[in-house]
Amino acid sequence: MAAAPLQPVPASGETSLSEEDRAGQAYFDRIIADDSRIEPKDWMPEAYRKTLTRQISQHAHSEIIGMQPEANWITRAPSLKRKSILMAKVQDEAGHGLYLYSAAETLGTPRDVLNQQLLDGKAKYSSIFNYPARSWADMGAIGWLVDGAAIANQVPLCRASFGPYGRAMVRICKEESFHQRQGFEILLELSHGTPAQKKMAQDAVDRFYAPALMMFGPPDDDSPNSKQSMAWNIKRFSNDELRQRFVGMIAEQVKVLGLTLPDPELRFDEETGKWIHMELDWQEFKDVIAGRGPCNAQRLARRREAHENGAWVREAARAYAQKTADKRKAGAA
Ligand SMILES: [Fe+2]
Numbered sequence: 001m002a003a004a005p006l007q008p009v010p011a012s013g014e015t016s017l018s019e020e021d022r023a024g025q026a027y028f029d030r031i032i033a034d035d036s037r038i039e040p041k042d043w044m045p046e047a048y049r050k051t052l053t054r055q056i057s058q059h060a061h062s063e064i065i066g067m068q069p070e071a072n073w074i075t076r077a078p079s080l081k082r083k084s085i086l087m088a089k090v091q092d093e094a095g096h097g098l099y100l101y102s103a104a105e106t107l108g109t110p111r112d113v114l115n116q117q118l119l120d121g122k123a124k125y126s127s128i129f130n131y132p133a134r135s136w137a138d139m140g141a142i143g144w145l146v147d148g149a150a151i152a153n154q155v156p157l158c159r160a161s162f163g164p165y166g167r168a169m170v171r172i173c174k175e176e177s178f179h180q181r182q183g184f185e186i187l188l189e190l191s192h193g194t195p196a197q198k199k200m201a202q203d204a205v206d207r208f209y210a211p212a213l214m215m216f217g218p219p220d221d222d223s224p225n226s227k228q229s230m231a232w233n234i235k236r237f238s239n240d241e242l243r244q245r246f247v248g249m250i251a252e253q254v255k256v257l258g259l260t261l262p263d264p265e266l267r268f269d270e271e272t273g274k275w276i277h278m279e280l281d282w283q284e285f286k287d288v289i290a291g292r293g294p295c296n297a298q299r300l301a302r303r304r305e306a307h308e309n310g311a312w313v314r315e316a317a318r319a320y321a322q323k324t325a326d327k328r329k330a331g332a333a
């Protein structure tokens with residue numbers, strides 16, 4: 001029997017690992033095995049850094065683009081109270097974008113680069129924000145279903161292995177929970193209002209149900225990157241598991257609303273302990289993600305316009321930073 005090699009034979013691609021990289025990898029593996037946290041200055045595999053930069057920046061873009069369908073209704077909110085709640089909610093989403101861009105930046109890619117990817121149409125963001133918000137009841141459906149799906153997705157991300165991401169998610173989730181309640185309350189009031197109001201609420205739920213279910217991403221068999229993200233403790237549950245939780249939650253809540261979900265196949269299967277729901281149109285999902293959704297062009301055009309309109313703010317901030325630095329220099333001299 002041949003003697004066992006003293007060093008394990010490196011897998012292809014690992015031959016160029018330096019001593020430092022080997023030690024870094026060992027440290028990283030231990031942190032992941034202990035279910036502990038990787039911080040920005042720690043060694044991490046390039047693929048982990050790349051995956052997180054993509055995921056966190058896409059998440060940040062989604063928060064920022066997600067402000068648009070609702071901002072569109074601020075001036076048309078039916079009362080001062082509704083207007084101020086909606087404004088606070090849209091501002092929260094801007095804040096979420098900022099926490100997330102900050103978290104993404106700690107991985108080494110500056111915010112202006114990430115933002116440019118969005119403006120150039122090269123970055124993805126959540127498909128749901130490419131659907132139009134047609135009525136006031138859509139503010140209810142977005143809060144209840146879209147923010148609700150976001151919570152189901154994001155609560156497990158509070159335990160993501162990358163420290164800045166997990167910590168950002170803790171605060172975001174608290175605010176999302178307020179968003180969901182305000183949406184639920186809008187629908188509750190409409191569904192107990194006039195027949196026309198109830199109809200408007202039902203119509204909004206009918207339009208947002210399937211796109212909200214698609215927010216969890218493609219079925220597990222068609223989600224090749226999920227396995228690696230779970231091995232790195234970024235993702236804790238599969239797309240289908242999260243979708244299941246969400247369906248279970250809204251199937252109960254819709255009864256309180258006095259509305260229905262537009263899903264004739266929806267039922268709880270006692271045998272498997274799973275919710276059965278209708279087939280989703282994954283071709284539509286792919287089209288929307290690829291930029292061919294109902295509002296993609298409009299959303300990006302609006303974002304570019306907002307970016308251009310904000311040029312003077314960036315210029316003023318730069319000038320102020322320069323002035324402060326010059327003053328400090330003069331003081332130190
Ligand atoms: Fe948000």
Ligand SMILES: [Fe+2]
Pocket residue numbers: 093147150175176179
């Ligand atoms: Fe939200």
